[in-house]
Amino acid sequence: MEKRDKFTGMNSIKFNQYFKTDDDCKKYVADIKWEHGYSCKTCGNTRYIKGSKPYHRRCLKCKKDESPTAGTMFDKVKFSLLTAMNIILKIVTKKKGMSTLELSREFELRQKTCWSFKWKIQQAMQSSRQNPLTGEVHVDEFYIGQPEEQKRGRSKGEKRLVIVALEKVEDGVGRAYAQVIESAASEDFKPFFNNYINRDAVVVTDEWRGYSPLKKEYRHLKQVPSNEGKNFPEMHIHIMNLKGWLRGIQHHCSKEHLQGYLDEYHYRYNRRNNMNTMFDLLVKKMVENKPVRLITKRDA
Ligand SMILES: [Zn+2]
Numbered sequence: 001m002e003k004r005d006k007f008t009g010m011n012s013i014k015f016n017q018y019f020k021t022d023d024d025c026k027k028y029v030a031d032i033k034w035e036h037g038y039s040c041k042t043c044g045n046t047r048y049i050k051g052s053k054p055y056h057r058r059c060l061k062c063k064k065d066e067s068p069t070a071g072t073m074f075d076k077v078k079f080s081l082l083t084a085m086n087i088i089l090k091i092v093t094k095k096k097g098m099s100t101l102e103l104s105r106e107f108e109l110r111q112k113t114c115w116s117f118k119w120k121i122q123q124a125m126q127s128s129r130q131n132p133l134t135g136e137v138h139v140d141e142f143y144i145g146q147p148e149e150q151k152r153g154r155s156k157g158e159k160r161l162v163i164v165a166l167e168k169v170e171d172g173v174g175r176a177y178a179q180v181i182e183s184a185a186s187e188d189f190k191p192f193f194n195n196y197i198n199r200d201a202v203v204v205t206d207e208w209r210g211y212s213p214l215k216k217e218y219r220h221l222k223q224v225p226s227n228e229g230k231n232f233p234e235m236h237i238h239i240m241n242l243k244g245w246l247r248g249i250q251h252h253c254s255k256e257h258l259q260g261y262l263d264e265y266h267y268r269y270n271r272r273n274n275m276n277t278m279f280d281l282l283v284k285k286m287v288e289n290k291p292v293r294l295i296t297k298r299d300a
Pocket of ligand 1: 040041042044062
């Protein structure tokens, strides 16, 4: 089998040299989709001939014609595949991503159209949860939204609580993850811990009692005084940057949308040292993921 060519460019010049037409993008998607062989979506047969259009494949048994984008997250997108790929490039390579407003200006699309495509991208940016954090892991929670100075456990109003975990490494921070949670109680912390933190990690939290019950599963968990965040400088900076980015990019977002933005932020953050692989990895994820539909219609 021929090895698939991966686009590793980081700017529009390289992009425009590589992807000149919509067909170039279809080929890219087809190469990913059928990288490990073809199997008809309708009957499962593995023999095919060329389909009616470029890069389509037609099943030899049931004669069904399949496009490269059918059954992927690019299915039924309201603009060309070339534009879709362009948007992905912008979102992964711009350090702060791009708001839907910026996207709509750049590509002359309705903001709502940009929003629903960006939402798909954010779905594809969700962590696979296959590589939990290890070593020394700091965990903290913070509020996004309304007044931030309230104590934990009080009425939340429009605020949303977010839990963050980050790997402390010798020269700073390794990877990080964040999740919207209901409350600062151990039962809400637990699924996040289980998804993102290795059991053998040396977890460090502040002295909030909600973390104590997790010592049963995380035997190296230790609680230290926060000293108003001074004992967790990396965490403090991470949260500041995350909040700053959120403030800049979206004016309003509901709880389920906030998670998308947290996923987007950490997708880029965790790959900040391998940026040239991000485009291909994300397109691959979008080809392999099933098409998704928006649950709510609220715009951000
Ligand atoms: Zn078939």
